[in-house]
Amino acid sequence: MDIIMCGVGGQGTVLTSRVLGEASIKQGYEVRTSEIIGMAQREGPVVSQVRIGTRLDGPLIPEACADYLLGFELAEAVRNIDKLDARGQALVNTHMVVPPTVYLGISKYPSEQLIDYLKEQTSGLVFINANELAAQAGSNKAVSAVMLGAFTALCPDIAETILLEELLARLPERVQELNTCAFKLGKEFVEGETR
């Protein structure tokens, strides 16, 4: 199973891929993750790749082979959609992080076209406003928890309880309750959308 996560530096894709990786090892799978750290961190685009299985080779997911795409940001989801298999599932946060180049007039952020493009590209598409759900849970920083919770509703192979446990193990106690809540909100939202 190949999962591609994309977003903007600081959104929590690295944390999410680690949580998913550890949870998969707990379930007896082999894991490969891959990230680019460094120059790309400063509000640049970030991509994390997670491969889970029983016999793995390389760390990179081939084009059009990902089973899931977790887009933490709308434009970044479009940037990476080619990695998704035609039968794959995309979970895309509708939250937009508009880069300064747009306000400086150097580039554009055509949000409606981006949404339409995603709809054309994949039938397995769920839009989620993860930032809003995170805020509902108590902190707009709990986006990772929302996305992970939402992911469990799409992917039955990784146990929800283990995933939540691994997430909480990485967070300070004072934010555990709200992240648990964010995780549930994400899951319930997708269950409502896909029912």
Place this chain on the structure above:
Amino acid sequence: MAKQLLLGNEAIAWGAIAAGVKVATAYPGTPSTEIFSTLATQAKYYGFHAEWCVNEKVALEVAYGSAISGARTLVTMKQVGLNVAADPLLSGTYLGVKGGLVLVVADDPGPHSSQTEQDTRQFASFAKVPVLDPSDPQEAMEMVMEAFNISEKYHLPVILRPTTRVCHVGQDVNLPEIIIRDSEARFEKGGDWVIFPSVSLRKHGELLENLKTMGQEFSNSRFNYQEGQGEYAIACSGVSYHYVKEALQRLNMIDNTEILKISTPYPFPEELAAQFLKKHEHLLVIEEQDPVLEDAMLRLAGKIGLHLQLSGKHDAMVPGTGELNVDLVTRVIANWSGKELESKSITAKPELPIRRPILCAGCPHRASFYAIRKAAGKKSDAVFTGDIGCYTLGMMPPLSAVDTCLCMGAAITQAQGIGRAEPGRQAIAVLGDSTFFHSGITGVINAVYNQYPLTLVILDNSTTAMTGFQPHPGTGQTATGEIVAAIDLQKVLEGCGVTFIKRVDPVNLKEAVAAVKEALAYDGPAVIIMKRACINLPEAKGSAPVVIDMEKCKDCGLCVTEIGCPALVMETGQKPQVLESCAGCGLCIEVCPFEAILGGDN
């Protein structure tokens, strides 16, 4: 022990701990940094010494001193760091070591976060140092342990060369058992530790003999092997090994291909490679960066008189630049073996926003660059010589305040060269505090000695930010958390003979601009220290976001277009907005001509 998800860099650190490392040194650099960061967190518990050094040359020399005293020693750096450490490496290889000395030098094909795509395997063969090339974190961990054994057996430094896709790849790794061993190091006088022409000649001969024996031994190394069988033959190394295996599966060629995996590119395991070459007339070599295996195989074929059709980088079958990946390798193998690949039709994507890495909201460098530009004046054609760090991003519009960036410390020296070649042209050098300690000081001394009227701005943000906030000599903290006396930049500069030194807070724009103007007018080397902690440090608490008084705001947009802060946005025809990422530094307050922005630090 249970399997754990470890990054390649973490796995290398644990391998070194299991191998009984006693001294670890490093200078941070992507993608190598987390090897040492992991070691630093474990140093006290496992009883070894770990230190961030001032630069890679110093790190290797400290490590070498420990190694000739008999201690197992690890030194880590990124590939360009080895350029800095080349001097002790080449001499140290002649003299050799007593305790195992392993250099982990991380390469960055792509490059993702580096100046060059240089290949450390080439550097190793130039320096006559054995090099191991891991393909994944598990192997990197096992190889670092083996590297210590090789180093002690042959009394030579050994390089482990992981690449970005080993360093920053996570894998379920079997941690080795760690037994804490007591070992005492002692420097014995009277050994061959003085490099001297006659000693060098003798040692060079011994070194060549050693490498020959080692090359023979490497043919039996468990890290080098032939795998599978069939009419096709592919040799590979590093992470490319995994790309090749996966590509062969995708092309249904895995049962009809023999793979040769070479993990010791230097010295080259000729015997093993010869067995492989003799079986196949058509071969493909897949490796990242330089054609190291390919050259070694061509040389070997010539030596043993084989006529081969060897494809790789020399016939452009494999790209000569950039990083490989499984898709690229699949296309290369298909092309080489004459297989057709299905081509997928792709709908054109809508225009996507350009998202470049930028300075954080509240980053003190933004204020510094703005002040420098203001001081130079709108019509100024001053050259801004920049350096390596987050502040290289000052080149991006709208700041556009970095015209050059070459290597660590070169801002200071390049400015001097530009001024010498074009007398009268203003050149302002800008570099960070950690870079100044790394290799800026000698450039300042050069300016003072040669009477060059240097204008230098040191961006002192109290950390090594780009690589993840490591301490340095100016921070008063060591790698393992000891509090020590901080080295005062001002005193260093005074000691170097600089007579104009000013320290300002860059967010205090008027003062900062005035200081740079004064420095530019000063007859002689002048240094401005722009001091303000990196916004990501705990001591830089930040303030509440600024507030825009919408009645005073005249929609001029200067706050957005002048400084390019990611926390200030403005849709066409609307008023500017402050996002919650605003750290309240208040630079925009100083920029607004209508006093419409309130709050902030000032």
